[in-house]
Amino acid sequence: MFQTRIHGRGGQGVVTAAELLSVAAFLEGRHAQAFPSFGSERMGAPVMSFCRIDDKEIRLREPVQKPDALIIQDPTLLHSVDVFGGLNPNGYILINSRRRFDELGIAEFVAGFPAHHVCDLGATELAMKHVGRPLPNAALLGGFAAISGQLHMDSVAQAIMQKFPGPVGEANVAAAREAYDIAANS
């Protein structure tokens, strides 16, 4: 079982990100379970969502406490929430930021992970370029597919198009594909 935890702020699409991951995995014939950190969250408040992927039925219903991968939509959470709690020491970290790990103050922590497992990605900038709005979700999912190897980029694209048919989906897929290429080559 591969477990992902997504950290963001209310309104950034944290729940949608987990949903899209689960749909992409489903499209590859796998079992997937996505759910939010339940609550009456407000815009801007720290929120989490979770996605489990497995080759058999997923029965476990507890929140993901020992993630294999983290997607951090908002780097301002790094020092206010225990985003790295329980992370698999051989796990994956994807952060939406154009700043380097040392600028984010986590270089030492990140150095403990295999180099190709960690990635900072200007997902918001990619979203502005392709979609015209600061919604980093699609780009982060592309980046996740590249570093984790859990999903094919085409499945991510298909999941995005199912959720957002037409030009909005296409713009998001373009952002995801560019992010995929950046992350794969970083």
Add this chain to the structure above:
Amino acid sequence: MLKQLEGSVAIAETVAYCRPEVVCAYPITPQTHIVEGVGALVKSGVLSNCEFINVESEFAALSVAIGASAAGARAYTATASQGLLFMAEAVYNAAGLGLPIVMTIGNRAIGAPINIWNDHSDSMALKDAGWIQLFAESNQEAVDLHIQAFRLAEELSCPVMVCVDGFILTHAYERIDVPTQEEVDAFLPPFEPVQVLDPTEPYSIGAMVGPEAFTEVRYLGHQKQLQALHLIPEIAKVFQDVFGRETGGLVHPYRTENAETMIVALGSINGTIKDVVDAMRESGTAIGSIGVCSFRPFPLEALAKALDGAKRVIVVEKSLAPGLGGMLTSDVRMSLLRQAIPVHTVIAGLGGRPVTGVSLTAAFELAVNDQLEDVHFLDLDHAAIEHEVERSRLTRKSGPTAENILRRLGSGV
């Protein structure tokens, strides 16, 4: 057809395929997505010949469903928590009148203190109102139980609650085999009511009944529930023949062969329990579990049979009967009248506290070593309890408990 869907959306689609003719809606978290989903399907025309009625309260929602059902329409509504309590009088009426309404409960705690998260306090509060109560273990079972519920309700003329864990199931996206209209039509015949309010042939429903006949009416309501004990497995079998899936029924035994320790629970927590059972079996513990799908009627015999041979039983409960312990536990003990097996209660997941495999394993291991107390509160913050007890001991005007505990937790003491 296999789809990756939010539980609520899959339930809404499935309810639409059951062709309800009247759907009453009043939103309350975490049930809202379900009636919103049904509403969208009425608007888009996928569900035709259906009156979708936005009402002003839960009391009205079920009252309208009662009126619709008495007039011969297949009626559906959904609610949760405080909403179920607000319609409590109508809940009893629907059962007392023998109206086959199906209602989804997106299980949620009851205040005070106000809490929007999952536990089973709401449906437990109305467990003896005369409705059948079926608990879903997964979103697949939630979907399937709704189809079975309409058939069961209408064959018996008895209302059915389908209890679905709020958020944990209603807001989870998972792989769900959503039936087609043709499949549901093949399983669920059109509603043929045993009583209809019809102006051309007038009679009354709901007359006053005095001491001369009230007991007999209640006795027949009890008999109906006992009949359901036979009908629920029969319907599950027919369902399996049509859909190829084994869902519903009275109880779901899991790895019970030679189990010395047996876990009993309602709803989605059975998924986590099964994973714990697998892990403990792996390390040599003779443990199994039984998910109770039909809580009302309560499957006394089926449970007694499934628990036969166990050395101890642990009931994991998402509700609390203050001053007693667990409600499901009491019923499980009733099923063990002829077997001397100790029954422990583990109160877990109140107000949405995550029930983790680690904590369950620890509790089950205590039980295996005969060290588990009769009523155990999983992951209880003993320091917070002791501090609050001490604080209120020191001053008469100690103020509200909930706010004081929160303030202390917030200050990180």
